[in-house]
Amino acid sequence: MKTELESVVIKFAGDSGDGMQLAGSLFTSASANKGNEIATFPDYPSEIRAPQGTVAGVSGFQIHFGKSGVYSPGDAPDVLVAMNPAALKANLTNLKPACSIIIDSDTFTKKAIEKAGYEGNPLEDDTLSEYKIIEAPITSLTKSSIADLGLDNKSMVRCKNMFALGMVFWLFNEPLDETIEFFNDKFAKKPVIAKANITVLKTGHNFAETVEALTSTFFVPAAKKLPGTYRNITGNEATAWGLLAAGKKANRDLFLGTYPITPATDILHELTKHKWSGVKIFQAEDEIAGICSAIGASFAGDLAVTTTSGPGMALKTEAIGLAIMTELPLVIVNVQRGGPSTGLPTKTEQSDLAQALYGRNGDSPLVVISASTPATCFDWAFEACRIAVEHMTPVILLTESYIANGSEPMRIKSMDELKEIIPNTTDSTEDWAPYKRDAETLARKWVAPGDKGFEHRIGGLEKQDITGDVSYMPLNHEIMIQLRDEKVARVTNDIPQQRVKGKDTDDLLVIGWGGQFGILFGAVSELQTEGKNIAYTHFNYINPLPSNTADIFSKYKKIVVCELNNGQFADYLQAKFPDFRFERYNKMQGLPFKIKELKEKFNEILED
């Protein structure tokens, strides 16, 4: 029997060394290539090898794939793969009713069960009574299927993720070809490893077909999308590609000065593969040198970028002030994680907004924008560069762990499709001065060492208007503060109007920003389908805000701001628009929103 489903959520969970991220990625890739809508969410501990067998050490990878309605990686799985008792325990609190659970029964030893914190064997009591349990001796069957390849025990056991993947492929009638190709490619020089993984994959597939516990399979048809060429991409990869594209479109070399930090490092990993494109990569000795090198490169005329996460942002603040004072283009990508301090390095949060807006000494405005989804990180990274270069200002791009590590299909844009970025520069020394501004944008000209006749000095001391000489004059300081502020405010003339999903006027307006777009959009869409008087507006431009923002707010009876922090965007809006009342829905658990909890909250407000 083959049942057609709209969409399904699968979660692979196991020890952090069990290869769950790989199994999840391979399923994602196969599903994306079939043409499904997908959204993924890897969820792993910050320790590289956390204590084996403990709940703290569980690594998970959740995939939502379907024909339609895939706005997020899904609230809770329909199918859970639990490679050990700890993985079962860690996920048991968040499963859909009647969820199918594939379990490696070999791992449910007395010791492992105790280590996971169970008193008795959950397979033998009624812990799992409401779920559909599929027990399989995954570890032992993995080993026996490749016993003749001459691998040591450790190498054999390492293949067991492929057994689970094979079972899941069968369950959803997904093709194996691409995964087989992946191993042949990856281990071309170690054919025995390729063979072991492929054999185990097929063994798991065959086991699922044979075993009586699985009587029916499911089929998720391909989604309807805009025509074009697609690929699966994570937010961090898309960010890297957007930066590469912006460099070419601005006709400037791309420079990345950075220091590794979770969860931003994958941007560095991706960009450093592409030195062929001309990108210059500098892995600095610390966060400060990362941004300072980028400022130095910007001074010398490169499109300069630094990437980091919250604690790194804190270290960069003084240098950001220098970029503001010297009015150099600079893109600062902050892939947000849970804070304060070291906080939750591998968990998602949106709590660096206030830091991005205000976290510097002095009156120091800059542009803050945010990305919505993994694929659109491409567009927002590109946009950050465009604004920086055309308006001569640092731009902070906020993404977040949830979309940076999550993935979805991206329609590939050709370079011809992308608009040109026009650096605000000049060839003529006539009528030029270091701080002379464009009449419309107030941007000063970008001229770099090597340009003859433009020799000048800049620095962190206050500048004399126009000449850029050092000035301590009282009135000049006030004028310069106002000019810097006005320059950033005028970016609003160069960004699109804010849009609303839903009716122009209604009972409740839901506001979201950044990477929670998919879930918020999904929750509001579902309520709209149910006939509720609700609309949604999503902010990507945070500072400055689109010019019609207040206009939109005035059309709704109630407004609620939803964000993964203690109300930072709501505070910001409240200060900017004191005439409106902003209700708040905040979540601070290191986890994204869930459609279910959002709908409950919105219904509550609507009924109030």
Place this chain on the structure above:
Amino acid sequence: METSTAHCPLKAKDYKSDQEVKWCPGCGDYAVLNAVQKTLADLEIPKEKATFISGIGCSSRFPYYMGSYGFHTIHGRAAGIATGTKIANPDLSVWMISGDGDSLAIGGNHFIHAIRRNINFNLLLFNNQIYGLTKGQYSPTSELGKVTKSSPHGTVEEPFSPGELALGARSNFFARVPDSDVKMMVQVFKDAERHRGCSLVEILQNCVIFNDKTHTLLTDKETKADNQLFLEHGKPMLFGKERNKGLRLNGLALEVVTIGENGITEADILVHNAETENSVLHSMLVQLSLPEFPVALGVIRNVKATTYDEALHNQRASEKENSKFKTLDDLFLSGNTFEVK
């Protein structure tokens, strides 16, 4: 009318900016400024290619007084900014201007890493052993027990020796000059500019207000000949008014000997080899201190090595040559893609 392309070299004064120099009267920085301007003129470095990048401190005002490009940055971070500038445009002649507080305290981390990476710029370290701009606190090079505004009972910490620190960070070029000798500075700055890599020049600079005469034994007319050992590659390590004193190795230590005494001849005197990779003798030389020894000046170490910026650009070029991708469109369409019609 055709523009004349005749060779018309700039003079030292052409490298001055229109800004009034605001260091204290008698400050050692004036001499350094003159020496740098003369160096640029002698080496015919175009004004637009010379780029001066400084941190914070008295000496860090330096870029404002140069008519070239300049960037007065933030405390301790000039090395990071200079690194980015040099990587972005390797054609520039980049000069980092810094002091003992800027480079050895707040910017210590960037200082050692710039040296280790061998970024191709000149690092002029103005060492006056005091914090001048904040009006007289001790610095990481102030001697143990130094009484200052922030150490009224004397410091209780050992100072850094910049030379030892630099050699520990695997410096390929280390030189030392007094701010009192413009001729020596020009000679050494030229060597620094010609050397490919991070060329560190420690300038023994006098802060006339907060630490006056700290290098006086070394710079006074009366004592300097006996207290300065000016090193030149390939030449014997001789010093003294009569140039009859020299250094020789005695076991694992250096000792001062006098030619003509105890059968010592010039053949016994060590000959300076700045270009050897082996840093043992360089390390001994940077540590020499008064009164037992003269202070080593001039280019102490000058070793050829690949620079970071060179290596980075070579790697980019070879990646470009060998990559299967030629355009970003190639990249975007590579790997697992699928068509939706």
